Amino acid sequence: MSAEAVYDCIVIGAGVQGSFTAYQLAKKGKKTLLLEQFVLPHTRGSSHGQTRIIRKAYDEDFYAHMLDECYELWAQLEKEAGVRLYRQTGLLVIGPENSRYYELVKTTLKKNKVPMVVLTRDNFSQHIPHVILDEGHGAVVEVPAGILYADRALKTAQGQFQKLGGVIRDKEMVTDIKPGPVVTVVTSSGAYQAKSVVITAGPWANRLLAHTGLELPLEVAKINVCYWKEKVPGSYDIEKRFPCFIQTECKESKEHIYGLPSNEYPGLMKICYHAGSVVDPDHRDQQTDRSDIDILQRYVARCLPGLEPKPAVVESCLYTLTPDRHFVLDCHPTYSNIVIGAGFSGHGFKFGPIIGKLLSELSLGEVPSYDLSPFRIRRFHGNTKSAL
Numbered sequence: 001m002s003a004e005a006v007y008d009c010i011v012i013g014a015g016v017q018g019s020f021t022a023y024q025l026a027k028k029g030k031k032t033l034l035l036e037q038f039v040l041p042h043t044r045g046s047s048h049g050q051t052r053i054i055r056k057a058y059d060e061d062f063y064a065h066m067l068d069e070c071y072e073l074w075a076q077l078e079k080e081a082g083v084r085l086y087r088q089t090g091l092l093v094i095g096p097e098n099s100r101y102y103e104l105v106k107t108t109l110k111k112n113k114v115p116m117v118v119l120t121r122d123n124f125s126q127h128i129p130h131v132i133l134d135e136g137h138g139a140v141v142e143v144p145a146g147i148l149y150a151d152r153a154l155k156t157a158q159g160q161f162q163k164l165g166g167v168i169r170d171k172e173m174v175t176d177i178k179p180g181p182v183v184t185v186v187t188s189s190g191a192y193q194a195k196s197v198v199i200t201a202g203p204w205a206n207r208l209l210a211h212t213g214l215e216l217p218l219e220v221a222k223i224n225v226c227y228w229k230e231k232v233p234g235s236y237d238i239e240k241r242f243p244c245f246i247q248t249e250c251k252e253s254k255e256h257i258y259g260l261p262s263n264e265y266p267g268l269m270k271i272c273y274h275a276g277s278v279v280d281p282d283h284r285d286q287q288t289d290r291s292d293i294d295i296l297q298r299y300v301a302r303c304l305p306g307l308e309p310k311p312a313v314v315e316s317c318l319y320t321l322t323p324d325r326h327f328v329l330d331c332h333p334t335y336s337n338i339v340i341g342a343g344f345s346g347h348g349f350k351f352g353p354i355i356g357k358l359l360s361e362l363s364l365g366e367v368p369s370y371d372l373s374p375f376r377i378r379r380f381h382g383n384t385k386s387a388l
């Protein structure tokens, strides 16, 4: 194979993280190939659907720090491509006032000087109609938070990558990775070589890593994406400035419940449970557990009285969870030119542009722009399996 045919980098997986990594590499003038197993666009992984939340309301400061640049990069991409990707809605965070998580979220917002409004029991319903605030629960609105148009964002990142000369090959599954100073990537249609490889395979990460002798402690869960019908049309609509929300815990659940205002399907509000049932990503639709929907139904009936308490539409999406719910952003422990972006644990979309930047830096052997210690593989200690 001639030197010309060797890519600077091959990115495996064209979800949000792979697409932004490829785009960042192409921006740096690197010869980049983006491989995707399915025909694009597809709905089998984690990045499909019309909307995602962007927020700084985290219990960890380092996410809020990264989000400063994230907002800038999202705006930059909007300008570059001439498309709208972000819409401000505000994010209502509700939780037990004395709980550690709720306190930490408020602290992060304050520390990072994020514009916020603390609501009282007396003025809550005036600002947020059609929502019942539990006794002992506090409520705060993160003002700049909003939604990202997910499908459109993916298409835009991929389109900008191609405009910069990047190559996408979809319907091409990677079947083997042969490590070395030049890595060989074998697919269902051929073989390619690159100086470095980035694995952003979402729920399939461990299947690919097996070719490199590594197994990460990742669990794949199916999320039932539920849409709930407004009893009075418009009550929870984005046009009426209804915000996104996160209920950190409540009578029905210790896990987050989150929602986005009616937008993509008129009159239907998206509300999901931040946990699901373990699934093999190739057999997602055989997982028919609906216990999360039962929890949501009870919550909706009690706290969102303006919605029919039975989902009108249920779609599916996958989370790839790490034990601590922080991402994996690191080089392979044995092969430094194989970079891994995985385990986005149901909250990685908003970070797409910055993840792309960080993974491109790792793949080029550059010093990463942020401290990656929370995201390193070594934090799992004995919890990784290596066949090497």
Ligand SMILES: Cc1cc2nc3c(=O)[nH]c(=O)nc-3n(C[C@H](O)[C@H](O)[C@H](O)COP(=O)(O)OP(=O)(O)OC[C@H]3O[C@@H](n4cnc5c(N)ncnc54)[C@H](O)[C@@H]3O)c2cc1C
Binding pocket: 012, 013, 014, 015, 016, 017, 018, 035, 036, 037, 038, 044, 045, 046, 047, 048, 051, 052, 053, 054, 172, 173, 174, 175, 200, 201, 202, 203, 204, 205, 208, 223, 225, 272, 317, 318, 319, 341, 342, 344, 345, 346, 347, 348, 349, 350, 351
């Ligand atoms: C219901 C739901 C709601 C969410 N809400 C939010 C939110 O509000 N805010 C937020 O920030 N995040 C949210 N997330 C999380 C976010 O969407 C994910 O973290 C993100 O999409 C993960 O992207 P990814 O690129 O890692 O994975 P994926 O999108 O799954 O991409 C991986 C890609 O790799 C491909 N691939 C795998 N194996 C191979 C192979 N062998 N060869 C070639 N290609 C391969 C796959 O086909 C896939 O296209 C949500 C997720 C879900 C499911």
Ligand SMILES: O=C(O)[C@@H]1CCCC=N1
Binding pocket: 053, 054, 055, 246, 256, 258, 274, 346, 347, 348
């Ligand atoms: O990342 C997000 O903002 C959403 C909402 C909270 C739970 C997970 N995803």
